[in-house]
Amino acid sequence: MNYTTQMDAAKKGIATKEIQTVAKKEKMDVSDLMYRMSRGRVVIPANKNHKKLSAEGVGKGLKTKINVNLGISKDCSNVNLELDKVKKAIDMKAEAIMDLSCFGKTREFRSKLIAMSPAMIGTVPIYDAVGFYDKELKDITAEELLNVIETHAKDGVDFMTIHAGINRETAQVFKRNPRLMNFVSRGGSLLYAWMNLNNRENPFYEYFDRVLDICEKYDVTISLGDACRSGCIKDSTDPSQVKELMTLSELAKRAWKRNVQVMIEGPGHMALNEIEANMELEKKLCHDAPFYVLGPIVTDIAPGYDHITSAIGGAIAAAHGADFLCYVTPAEHLRLPDLQDMKDGIIAAKIAAHAADIANGIKGARDWDNEMAQARRKLDWDKIFAVSIDPEKAKKYRESSMPEDKKTCTMCGKMCAVRNMNKVMEGKNINILRDDD
Structure with a gap:
């Protein structure tokens, strides 16, 4: 029996290689997994052209996954350094890597990344558009923006952040409800600027069916971007954020009709007491679709320590419904992260994800902690190091x-x-x- 996407296969009862891999990793019955996928509650981002992929599932009832951001920029364009980060992220078993490259030979780097990575790969095509065409933002056409999406899909990208929710209607809500930090989403701000400069609708919204054509063809999961995520705790849970979420809800249903898998992104900076309600709001409005969150960053005063502010928010978010945590490094808001920043960010995000899995009763989550407790009871230092989330650091502290x-x-x-x-x-x-x- 033929199928177009992992979601289509699940609806038809076809246990693909990727579905079987995820079921084994999650210790879950294949039929249960396929049911959740058929309802849009779980996604398996798996581009048909990503041959190196070891599939992972994201969504309801599965272990919380983490994503690592990296990529070259105009100010930091060392491809070899970014490839070193890729190798480290893979060694540390990050489930996803997002290539946020926005300058120079992005396709060359992306191709190397996909060829070497068993982790699922994500991109934000709008970041690549200016460099891809060597044009100023205003002069890039809607057709050209769609072509960038297709290029990334052909290259083997498993999921893409598409900021389709920042349409003209959402933009009017934003204008009527001023914010302290305006938009801090890079992709969202670029599309808002494009819309204003050209007096046009957001092409990713206007031509969303074209986007779905591409994603269905290559089995790319759409991560519906949070252009209106808050950039400071004062702007959280405001009309712009909620209006965009309502639009994403409608777009998710349109995608599912085409068997295109969907994640929802959000919500940025947010006070602790708002996190649980935001998770419930997203799950309710967006029909239990997997929720992919940056942070939430729970206070704005800690430059250099935002891996901690993010991990605090991420643990609470994942314990109340978030499925996928985008790591934040100590360099957030300050510079492109280096190798150590990336490692610190991964560890912080993994701690948050694991803590949430324990709280959510995910099968096998407590086994790791019980193994550590057993080693500590026996004062078995070699075993303590072996089961540590960061054995190298634990051993270094001990030996010092x-x-x-x-x-x-x-x-x-x-x-x-x-x-x-x-x-x-x-x-x-x-x-x-x-x-x-």
């Missing part, structure tokens, strides 16, 4: 300050509660001041 009693650490020494409880439970003397017998 060694205790007299090698079983303990320099925080407590022989007063270590674990050491002493083990001895007491075994009927042994504790011997804090003297050597053991």
Whole structure:
């Protein structure tokens, strides 16, 4: 039996190679997975031309996934450095990598990335348009913008952020409801500018059926972009954000009729007390479609530490319905992240995702923690390092300050509660001041 996309296969009861891979990874029954996919609650981004892919699922009842952003810019165009980041992200088992390149030989870098990556690959085609055509934004035609999408699809991109929700109607809502930070979405701001400069409708909205033609042909998952996401906590959950979400709701239904898989993006910077309601709002308005969030960043005062502000928001968001976390690095708002920034961002996002999986009762999520607790009870340092989320850092800290009693650490020494409880439970003397017998 033939199928066009993973969603189409799920509706027809065809267990594709990708569906079987995800079911095994998630310890989920294949028929249950296909049911969720057929309803749009789970996506498996898997472009037909991405041959290296090890498929991952995103959505309801699955482990929370994380995405790593990288790519070249005009100010930082070192392709080899970005490829080093790719290798590190793959080594650290990030489930997705988004190439946000916006300058120079973007296709050359994208092709290398897709050829080497088992992680799913995402892009934002509007970022590439100016460099792709070597034209100023105003002079790029609607047809040319659509052609960039097709080029990325041909190259093997698994999911694309398409800012189709910032149409003329949404733009009017924005104009009537001024914001402190206006738009901070790069893609959203570019399309808003294009619309104003050309006095035209957003081509991704106007020609959304053309976008669907491309995505259906190559099985590209659409990540409906959050052009109106808030760039500071003052702008969160405002009319512009909610209006765009309503538009994305309608576009998701149109995509599903064509068997095109959909994720919804949001919501940016947001105070802690608004996160749960925002997750519920998205799930309600967008028919339980997978939710892909940046952050939410829960305070605006921490440049250099936004991997932490984001992880706090991400854990809460994922515990209340978000399915996919876009990592944030310490360099957010300051510069292009370097290799260490990227590593710190991945670790922070993975901690947030795992904490949410525990809260959500995801099958097997607690096994990792139980393994760590077992190693700690035994004071088995090699095992502790082995099961750490960052073994290298854990071992480095340990070795930088060694205790007299090698079983303990320099925080407590022989007063270590674990050491002493083990001895007491075994009927042994504790011997804090003297050597053991």
